[in-house]
Amino acid sequence: MSTRKDLFKKCYDFTLADEVKALGIYPFFHPIEETEGPVVSFGGRKLVMAGSNNYLGLTADDRVKNASINAINKYGTSCSGSRYMTGTVNLHIELEERLADYFEKERCLLFSTGYQTGQGIIPTIVQRGEYVVCDKDNHASLVAASIMAVGQSAKFVRYAHNSMEDLERVLQSIPEEAGILIVADGVFSVSGEIIDLPNLVEIANRYGARILLDDAHAVGVIGRDGRGTPSEFNMVDRVDMMMGTFSKTFGSLGGYVVGERDIVNYIKHNASSLIFSASPTPASVAAVLESLEILKNEPERIERLIVNTDYVRQGLDAAGFKLMPSRTAIVSVIIGDQMKTMVFWKKLFDAGVYVNAFIRPGVMPGHEALRTSFMATHEKEHLDKVITEFSTIGKELGVI
Ligand SMILES: Cc1ncc(COP(=O)(O)O)c(C=O)c1O
Structure with a gap:
């Protein structure tokens, strides 16, 4: 025994x-x-x-529900595979194009959940000897994704919540030859507080760091016609990557990242959480397409x-x-x-x-x-x- x-x-x-x-x-x-x-x-x-993230009330909107039903009738209930292989349908491409356009970035890539989006971006972009620098109050999914980067010998450092002095202290201590990704919620998920983006951008710029904002709680809430935190501060071109989820404002399920063509293309061909997981269902994607129209028009x-x-x-x-x-x-x-x-x-x-x-x-x-x-x-x-x-x-x- x-x-x-x-x-x-x-x-x-x-x-x-x-x-x-x-x-x-x-x-x-x-x-x-x-x-x-x-x-x-x-x-x-x-x-x-009084606890839902269904911010615009779209989960109960007949137009959104019917869009999902129509997609099921056309494509079935599942794509039964990853985007990489057999799991891409026209709707995925259409939504990626429309979201890139809406967020005023070159490209968009969809994931099956918001959680998987962070896991697709952070360990793919931040590798051996490079640094991921997180706000202490970032969403748990970003912490988990950063720990995945540590598994590939990247370094994970945190700064005091929304403290730009502490962010600067952390960046000062990182060797010049190491690449840095600063990751923060645009609107913090526990408090609802908005990030100090103007100062974060200025500091990131001075230290040559790249920025990823998680705008899960910002899209549909702040910014021009709900475009989120970078738009709120008129700084869309100063933020390298924005990610978010479809489980809140968009009344569906899934996630996305938007950014420069080469960056999104690299993530698309290297992100484990994208390549080894089934694609968002046609019903989920169709609901987002409809919600996006409502967001723009109402x-x-x-x-x-x-x-x-x-x-x-x-x-x-x-x-x-x-x-x-x-x-x-x-x-x-x-x-x-x-x-x-x-x-x-x-x-x-x-x-x-x-x-x-x-x-x-x-x-x-x-x-x-x-x-x-x-x-x-x-x-x-x-x-x-x-x-x-x-x-x-x-x-x-x-x-x-
Ligand atoms: C800031 C933030 N990022 C990511 C996620 C994860 O998104 P999802 O629910 O689509 O997996 C959430 C959801 O709670 C969130 O609040």
Whole structure:
């Protein structure tokens, strides 16, 4: 009989989720039975959805749904292969051309998820002896992608969140002969805060570093007609690569990178997460094509989204909550304690409001928060309900 330590011991010892379930405050994996966007059904009850990334409300738009249905009728349910081999259909090429045009970059390349997009770009571009330099609050997928680069003997360094002094300190310490890629969220996913792009670009330029921005939470929210962070600062030509996801504004699933022809072409022929994974489904791509048209033709949706989010932000601020800094579609309420965050979440859930509980590993201890996010299609009554329930429970739990 072997005395080797069992690899699965950690799994058998992991009891936290079961303990929280036993307390009745488990905030994860709750199945939605039906959804119209701003309102969803759980266990036969209707709740206001205040935690979705469906920013423009397009997942419930008939035009987007029909585009997916038509694509299934024409191409079937799956491409059954990678883009590289048999998995490219006309729709992929059409979307790449239209997105390159929309983002004012030479080329675009699609991936099957936003997560895979970072994994396709970072370890492909940053190799042995080169540096990937990340903001400390970057999305987990970018951290995972940077660790993949480390697996190929690249170096991974982080700078303090949105601190341009610290970025400069980090860049100063990197030898001149090593190539550098600075990677940052355009709009940070936990807080909704916008990156200090003008200073980041200036510093990157001085140190000869290239830039990748993850605009997952920026597209459809900020910039000219929703073109995201570089457009917001009028700096599209100063950012080397922009990536994003289709799972938020675009009401679908998948990801993309846009940039110079040679860079995108290199990623296309070398990225493992692209070459060895099945391509985005025709239904997903067709939904994005339709959403993109709506995004371009109905800018009033973006205005509505911002008006809605500002309304809740002001309401929660006036009620006395501590909010993370943001002027985008995310409003994160700082609770600062893991158990209190889950109890607050459950009370909101019972009162008919669905939000996201951000605890470890999503945030560092002490930064636990309830993250809310809004849609262009929320009505005032939905937003008022969010503010009212937050205020009542906040008082009850001594948060305000
Ligand atoms: C900043 C950021 N990047 C990447 C992703 C991953 O995108 P996807 O959900 O399409 O895999 C997300 C999604 O949560 C995100 O917020």
